[in-house]
Amino acid sequence: MDGLLTPRESAEFIAENSRDVFIDGGGVRRVAELLLAKAAGPELRVGAWKALHELNPKAADEAAVNWVFVTDTLNFSFWSESDEHRCLVGYGGKTYSGYWSLCAAVNRALDEGIPITSASYYATVTLDEVRHILRSDTDVPMPLIEERHRILNETGKILLEKFEGSFLNCVRKSDKSAQKLLHLVVESFPSYRDVTQFEGKRISFYKRAQILVADTWSVLEGKGDGCFKDISRITMFADYRLPQVLVYLGALKYSDELLEKLLKGEVLSYGNRQEVEIRGCSLWCVELIRDCLLELTEKKDEKTSGEINSILLDYFLWDYARDHREDMKGIPFHRTRCIYY
Numbered sequence: 256m257d258g259l260l261t262p263r264e265s266a267e268f269i270a271e272n273s274r275d276v277f278i279d280g281g282g283v284r285r286v287a288e289l290l291l292a293k294a295a296g297p298e299l300r301v302g303a304w305k306a307l308h309e310l311n312p313k314a315a316d317e318a319a320v321n322w323v324f325v326t327d328t329l330n331f332s333f334w335s336e337s338d339e340h341r342c343l344v345g346y347g348g349k350t351y352s353g354y355w356s357l358c359a360a361v362n363r364a365l366d367e368g369i370p371i372t373s374a375s376y377y378a379t380v381t382l383d384e385v386r387h388i389l390r391s392d393t394d395v396p397m398p399l400i401e402e403r404h405r406i407l408n409e410t411g412k413i414l415l416e417k418f419e420g421s422f423l424n425c426v427r428k429s430d431k432s433a434q435k436l437l438h439l440v441v442e443s444f445p446s447y448r449d450v451t452q453f454e455g456k457r458i459s460f461y462k463r464a465q466i467l468v469a470d471t472w473s474v475l476e477g478k479g480d481g482c483f484k485d486i487s488r489i490t491m492f493a494d495y496r497l498p499q500v501l502v503y504l505g506a507l508k509y510s511d512e513l514l515e516k517l518l519k520g521e522v523l524s525y526g527n528r529q530e531v532e533i534r535g536c537s538l539w540c541v542e543l544i545r546d547c548l549l550e551l552t553e554k555k556d557e558k559t560s561g562e563i564n565s566i567l568l569d570y571f572l573w574d575y576a577r578d579h580r581e582d583m584k585g586i587p588f589h590r591t592r593c594i595y596y
C-alpha cells in the first residue's frame with residue numbers, strides 16, 4: 256500500500272511526536288538488565304513457546320500450523336469491564352481467562368470432535384455453534400462473539416479459495432521470509448489489516464499478523480517451513496498488556512491527563528490519538544530495549560541461547576505481565592474494543 260509506514264517506522268514516528276506517552280531511558284535500561292539476567296535461560300528462546308505453555312500444540316505439523324492460524328485469527332479483545340466478572344473456560348482441570356480462555360475453548364472443541372481448526376468447517380460455522388464453542392463457565396461471554404463468527408466465516412472462505420484450506424500453503428508461498436508472509440496475510444485476510452493514521456501519515460501496527468508469523472515460527476520451532484531468514488524484523492505486538500507492563504517496569508510513562516482517563520476506565524476508540532500513542536510508543540520502547548540488551552550482551556560477552564529478537568522479548572514481557580497480574584493491579588491497561596488486538 257502506497258505511503259503506508261511499516262510498524263517499526265510507524266512506531267518511531269509516533270514516539271517522536273507523542274504528547275501523552277513517553278519512553279523513559281533509565282527504565283529502558285533497567286528492563287534490558289532484567290532481561291540480560293534471563294538471556295541464557297529457558298524463556299528467551301523459541302522452544303519456550305511449547306515448553307512453558309501447556310495449551311499450545313506440541314507438534315510441528317500442518318494441524319498445529321492450522322491451530323495457530325485459527326487461534327490468532329480470534330486473538331483479540333479479551334478484557335472485561337471488571338476483572339472479577341469475566342469469561343472463564345475450564346479445561347484439563349484448570350481455569351483459563353483472557354487469551355488463554357480462547358486456547359482452552361479451541362482445545363475443548365477439538366476434544367469434543369468439533370473440527371474448529373479446519374477452514375471447511377469454520378467457513379460456514381453458524382453463530383450458535385460459535386457461541387457453543389467459545390462458551391464461558393461464567394455468565395460473562397467472550398467479548399465480540401458476533402465479530403468472531405463473522406471473521407471465522409470470512410477467513411475460512413478465503414483460506415479455502417486462495418490456499419486450499421490450509422495456512423501451511425500460505426506459509427509455503429512466503430519463500431521463508433517473515434516479511435513476505437506478513438504482507439501475504441494482510442493482503443489476503445481483511446481482519447488482519449491493523450492500520451490507521453497519525454499526524455496525517457498512514458501507519459500500521461499489524462499486531463495479529465505479526466503475532467501470527469511469530470507463532471508460526473514458534474510452532475515450527477524455527478525449522479523447515481518455519482525457518483524465516485528475516486524473523487528478527489518482526490516487532491513486538493502492540494496489544495493492551497505490553498503497555499501496562501512497560502509502565503509497571505518504568506520504561507513507559509503516561510501524562511497525568513491520560514493516566515487519569517485510564518484509571519477511570521474510559522474507553523479509547525481504535526485510531527484515537529492517545530490510543531495510537533500508547534501502541535506506537537510501546538512498540539518503539541521494546542525496540543530500544545532490544546537494542547540496549549544486545550549492547551549489554553556484547554559488552555558483558557554474555558552467553559545467549561540463540562539470537563534474541565523482539566518476538567522473544569515480547570513473549571517474555573507478556574508472560575511476565577500474566578505472572579505479575581496482582582502486582583500490576585494499580586497500573587491501568589487501555590480499553591479499546593476492536594478486532595485488531
Ligand SMILES: Nc1nc2c(c(CN[C@H]3C=C[C@H](O)[C@@H]3O)cn2[C@@H]2O[C@H](COP(=O)(O)O)[C@@H](O)[C@H]2O)c(=O)[nH]1
Binds near residue numbers: 332353497
Ligand atoms: N504483545 C502480546 N500480546 C499478546 C500475546 C498473546 C499470547 N501469546 C502467547 C501465547 C503463546 C505464546 O507463548 C505467547 O506467550 C496474546 N496477546 C494479546 O494480549 C491480550 C490478551 O491479554 P490477557 O487479557 O491478559 O489474556 C490480547 O490483546 C491478545 O491479543 C503475546 O504473546 N504478546
